[in-house]
Amino acid sequence: MPVSIPRTLSWIGDLPGKLRMIDQTRLPAEFLEIDCETVEDVWEAIKSLRVRGAPAIGVSAAYGTVIGVQGEIASSREQFDQKLSAVTDYLASSRPTAVNLFWALERMKQVASSFADAAPEVVAARLLAEARSIDQEDRNMCTAIGQHGLSLMPDEGGVLTHCNAGGLATAGDGTALSVLFAAAAAGKKLHVFADETRPLLQGARLTSWELQQRGVPVTVICDSMAALVMRQKKVQAVITGADRIAANGDAANKVGTYSIAVLAKAHGIPFYVAAPSSTFDRSLPTGDGIPIEERSRDEISHGFGRQTVPDGVDVWNPAFDVTPAELINAIITERGVIEPVTAEAVAAMIGS
């Protein structure tokens, strides 16, 4: 029986409370939990990837909103609302690509709006309840994705994944990794190949750690080796998470995902995306409209604590890429599996 891993996110206390999280930048060398007690702490944790993964960012932003306003319960309602607006705007500026961030913040704002006449103390309690709901829904979502996806996994064989779409990216068991955990729990004999995922090495550091914690066999490779793994028939499926999915199924995810989707197609290997329905951005007809965050040069040029690119040499560091729907065999959501991936099928599952 797999053991459960430490929780990625936990709310400590009631009101006031604080958000405890695993500092993912320290893994795998060190397991360290940090407590966010101010909204600046939460913003910094999201910005610097101490917490990452779209669902986990959403849950963090929800709790971060509570942290940001919990000192205002003795204020006037007007002051409270001004603070809430400032806090949510501030948190929204932490990671521009993560749609779950905006989605979670929107839910929090709507709670406040729907209690327009309540005292700040009451609203704060409702906001905490909403954050807890988002948290619990996320756990339930992970479990459901695992159950919906497990039949797509081979009974025996290799599966490639990229970045970390695991429990560390959510409040629960993860998205793509939840499918793998569910498949392993159902007795399937899987061997996972984890792309190390440059520049920040979430695959090497986090995915392999989670799989190891749960007793699922895993081999770490460099991103450039995925094609060779496919050619040697070491994997029979590819599964990743997503950060944002357009109405037609085009999916933004960690840079390098598009690469392995093209490679999977060239090798006749199915490519799956696992993501909650909250990842869909129905305002975007296609992935062309998804903004791609470009991150700092240092992540590539000094990524390992040592300089690896000469001073003055240009570096390009897009954090995401967009995989077109036609390269995705199925999208596994908590509501069910979208297959084939078309605008109509997305609308039928998610709404339009």
Added chain:
Amino acid sequence: MPVSIPRTLSWIGDLPGKLRMIDQTRLPAEFLEIDCETVEDVWEAIKSLRVRGAPAIGVSAAYGTVIGVQGEIASSREQFDQKLSAVTDYLASSRPTAVNLFWALERMKQVASSFADAAPEVVAARLLAEARSIDQEDRNMCTAIGQHGLSLMPDEGGVLTHCNAGGLATAGDGTALSVLFAAAAAGKKLHVFADETRPLLQGARLTSWELQQRGVPVTVICDSMAALVMRQKKVQAVITGADRIAANGDAANKVGTYSIAVLAKAHGIPFYVAAPSSTFDRSLPTGDGIPIEERSRDEISHGFGRQTVPDGVDVWNPAFDVTPAELINAIITERGVIEPVTAEAVAAMIGS
């Protein structure tokens, strides 16, 4: 007009002389030249990758042989020959898998054999002349590859390369990079995208440095970003070197090359290989017979001084992959361009 970069290898003096080289382990943080004055210095430089790249290793071994025997010119011929034998055996032990190393040492020994009755002083002079020939032939090879390849490059646009097939791997301008240098010198306006090339980052550390030195615009990307660069039409061609090419044109090169060849094909971008005729192994009908060296776990798990993979997690680290001939639009050699890449075309250019 591009400036020339410091020479990878230079013979300083006559007899006695010494071998000056760029210490490539210090790049890009530091530009340092070291002088090898003993055969032990040369052995250590090859062993510890201060000099790397098959052609450059061959040239270093040839000069290293001269360094090893130049103190024996007052000895008897018998003593001189004993020393020569000991020196070449010793140098051969520095990188036991490097074919050019043995090839260069064999040429040096044959020179001594063909002057069987000459005095040590005369033989030493002939050995230095032979080392200079190997050096010069390598420079000529690089120049010829550049000239043959330049017409394949776009007049204006982007070119992607992987690993380091540059001057640092040869005594001259390199192979793939020689083509880029020649194209730039001919007035083509190229922008090079250099894959950083995990695990050892030769693209980030060495290729970008060479291009910077020569004034060719370059952007370093992670290997996983190559597909996105192609999709965004930032590159119009891909060019790499090769370590070994089978009789049908299947080409082994740094791991990740196969990946970008598949991606180039999927994006309708031509994929070129630049390599001297000595890279062809006509004893192998196809690339299936090329052994793939697997290197140590540490290169991935502790790549640059920091642990990035948890203890106990499996790592796979193949150093090379094989790109099938059908994915290669042309192979550029010092004799001319093989295009299309077929066994017949290889035989016509290289022999069979």
